[in-house]
Amino acid sequence: MDLTLSPSEQAFRDELRAWLEANHPGALPREEQGSFEFRRAWQRRLHDAGWAGISWPERYGGRGASLIEQAIFNEEIVRARTPQLANVLGLAMGGPTVIAHGTEEQRQRYLPPILSADEIWCQGFSEPESGSDLASLKTRATRSGDGWVITGQKVWTTYAQHAKWCMLLARTNPDAPRHQGLSYFLMDMEQEGVQVRPLRQITGEAEFNELFLEQARVPESNIIGGEGNGWAVAITTLMHERATLAFGLQVSVQIALQELVEHAERSPGSNGRAAAADPLVRQRLAQLMIEAEVLRLNAYRGLSATMQGGVPGPEGSLAKWHWSEVNQALTELAMDISGVRALAIEGDGVGDNNWTYRFLRARANSIEGGTTEILKNIVAERVLGLPRMR
């Protein structure tokens, strides 16, 4: 892949950079609900200026630009250190899934409010007994009149507390082989049969939730990809999750690394010198720089594969696995440099400039979006072509 930007791609990047500089919304409020609404307002502002859904078709409210321009956007928005967009799951996963598998009516109905952040999306896949082995899920959907009634429990549902729509995977045919008995629903979260209970994480935040479904109702028109086809649709969602996020994440690692170097320069090491003078710290920093560059090149390799095949491939699994290892190693080094000061999360808990917060949040990186072990299996089987385990 040629990594130089064409004149029009460069013009797009320059225009976006200038816009982000002029419109940066400032620092995120600390309080949880306030910070989510801040992110929603920020996404609206981008949308109103024509910067949402860069590669989505114009007829659904997107910009109709290329995947390269989408990748440039994903990089620049992180580089500018703006807050994360509120509808991250709708943008990265829900929208692309509806574009790939939805009917024309569904695309027109659901895509524009994802972009404007008027309707937030969440992902109801994992259950207490089904995470890695997702196809074993038990949430049941049974036919009733002109729709479906759904009963079961989901867990780790990020942003369920803010969401209007849930990408819900449920079993519609318990007699079919397990991958074939699933369907993919868009479930309205604003109904009596849906209860959301927050789960607090090690960082003190409650990003995710338990989801209790007791006779929740979904009309027939809200199945995506047809009854019994839920597994294929869910795979599309997961592929997009890993591939799309990889682009912004490799930039966030490069930024974090610069900050880590500054942290090492400012922090005391041994013999009255800065930590950055310590040969072991320097070796770890150098190794992280090499890994960050590999991450960047692999993100472009994944983009190139998507441009050729039309859909993200399993390379996204490699990128996500590698990113989680690099981010964990990076935050561990930051903690080693901080020494006892790392214990000072109290009172300064949530916030991007806090290494302790980042270290604790990074523990989830090798679990969320597929655990490292599962991603290694995918890479072994689908990238390297090794024999299947089962």
Ligand SMILES: Cc1cc2nc3c(=O)[nH]c(=O)nc-3n(C[C@H](O)[C@H](O)[C@H](O)COP(=O)(O)OP(=O)(O)OC[C@H]3O[C@@H](n4cnc5c(N)ncnc54)[C@H](O)[C@@H]3O)c2cc1C
């Ligand atoms: C921050 C965060 C946000 C999340 N958000 C969402 C969300 O919005 N929606 C959603 O649906 N889910 C969400 N998840 C759930 C996430 O997808 C699951 O946690 C993940 O898929 C693992 O499932 P599990 O927790 O049930 O672990 P398990 O599947 O029980 O795995 C336990 C351990 O066994 C290992 N293991 C399991 N099977 C194998 C195997 N075949 N080979 C080798 N090792 C194996 C795993 O790697 C892991 O180490 C989130 C998780 C986190 C941490």
